[in-house]
Amino acid sequence: MNQRLWLSVGAFIALLVGALSVYLYFKAIPYPAEIDHGPSPEAQANPYLAAEHFLRKQGLTVSHANSLDILPSLEPHQRSLLLLGDRSNMSPRQVNQVLNWTRAGGRLLFVAEALWDEKTGQSNDLLLDRVQVHQSLSKDLKEPPPDPGDDPYPKLTKLYLENEEAPAYVTFDTAFHLDDPKNLAQAWANSGKATHMMQLSHGQGSITVVTDADLWKTPAIDQYDNAWLLWYLTADTDVTLLFNTDHDSLLTLLWRYFPQALVALIALIVFGFWHVGVRNGPLLEPAPRARRQLQEHLRASANFMLRHNGQHSLLQALQQDILRRVRHRHPGFEQLGVAEQWLVIARLTGQPTRAISQAMSPRPKQRLPSAEFSRQVAHLQTLRNAL
Incomplete structure (x- = not known):
């Protein structure tokens, strides 16, 4: 009797599962779905990857370097050098090397990194001081007179070119302002209140100073005329982008993702040294206290x-x-x-x-x-x- 009962229960469950499967099969409607997994590891490691691809599509040869050690191997003629990384450790000797390379015919573009100090008469940016351009905060400037025209993009930086009716619009950070006290600049780009890009001649080459380079990072590069400006500044040259893309070391990654395994490995090494250092011979017995004679x-x-x-x-x-x-x-x-x-x-x-x-x-x-x-x-x- 019990065996028949269990067989009946099993058959009922199998029938119920089969009916549910048939129902779900006819009711389920397949549809395509796009899942965004975020930027690729290559894009995460290189913030200017989209800029490099864009320049290559324009027919330019683009390379990337992590330090100025490659400068002696770069021919200055028909070459653009973009210093987009941190330059706080740049030495006076390196500044001279870069300026001499530019004077020989290279195109140099770099980001101003420090504010001008009126009291000391300098900033912490050696290269910026050498080209005699000062950087300050836009909020310290006087308010300009009201513009009688109707500016459709008052918060964007505008670059005016000859024979062009409308300016190019780019998204420089408007919090900073570039000043040219020696009147050396030959071209510049301004927002409603401040200047964010300057171009100067230097020997046979040219120097472009910008307040920031975030407009050429992903995803800002596809906004307004940001990509076009990068091409305009490097047109007809081979381009070298210099910024540091050093990644975390293997030890840092192991500690971040496998701390328990790393601790176990360290403990194993310590115990191994302890085992090797243990004495294998017999221990010396302590000398008896009464070993000396009265005569001694x-x-x-x-x-x-x-x-x-x-x-x-x-x-x-x-x-x-x-x-x-x-x-x-x-x-x-x-x-x-x-x-x-x-x-x-x-x-x-x-x-x-x-x-x-x-x-x-x-x-x-x-x-x-x-x-x-x-x-x-x-x-x-x-x-x-x-x-």
Whole structure:
């Protein structure tokens, strides 16, 4: 009975699943969908990738570099060098190299990176100071008089060309302003209040200074005339874009995405060094505390006293010990004269009076030769032992 019940339940479930599948098959309507996965890794690594593709479509040869080390290999004639990356570490020597390259016929375009300081008479941008162009904040400028015309794009930068009725509109950052105190600029592009691009002649070449290069990054390059301006500034030349595209190191990526594995690897290395550094031989047993003999201690004590108190103190100590023993054996010894005391010592020790006189006489404090000192000590010890 139970087996039939389970078979019935299984058949019912299978029938229900089949009916649901048929229903979903006829009701489901396929449709195309476009999923945006964002920019490719190449586009994320290179913000000017779209600009490079655009220039190549215009027939220009475009290359990319990460540093000025490639400058000696660039022929200046018919070549445009676009410094679009950070130049805070640019040295005076590199500034001279770039300007000499431009003077020989190259086209140089760079972004102004620092504001002019009136107090110090310079900015932190060496290249900008060398071309004598100053950068300031647009908000510090006086408000211009009202424009009687009807400007359709008052917040855009306008570039006027000869034989053109309408200007080109580009999206420079209007927060900054370029100033030409020496009147060296031959062309410029302005917004309603400030100047954002200047062109100057430099020897056989030319220099273009801009307030920013974000208008040539993705996706701003396809807005207004941004792409056209980039082509206009580099037309009929080979183009080299110089900016840093250094990526995170392998160690940084491992720490970001696999911190547990990196910690385990470090721990494994530490334990490996610890295992290699463990001693394989037997440990030395600690030396017994009572390993020295009494004679060693006495000799060490005597050497210590000899170094710190000198020979005189040791000889005097032996003489005092002899006198103490004689007083113990001959009452009233200290009341006798010196000659009588020496006679008593000679009688008690069996030594001649002359030897007693030499041993017990006060010694000079000057240092004795080692042999003489040893003889005196041996003589005094003989007398003491005899008592």
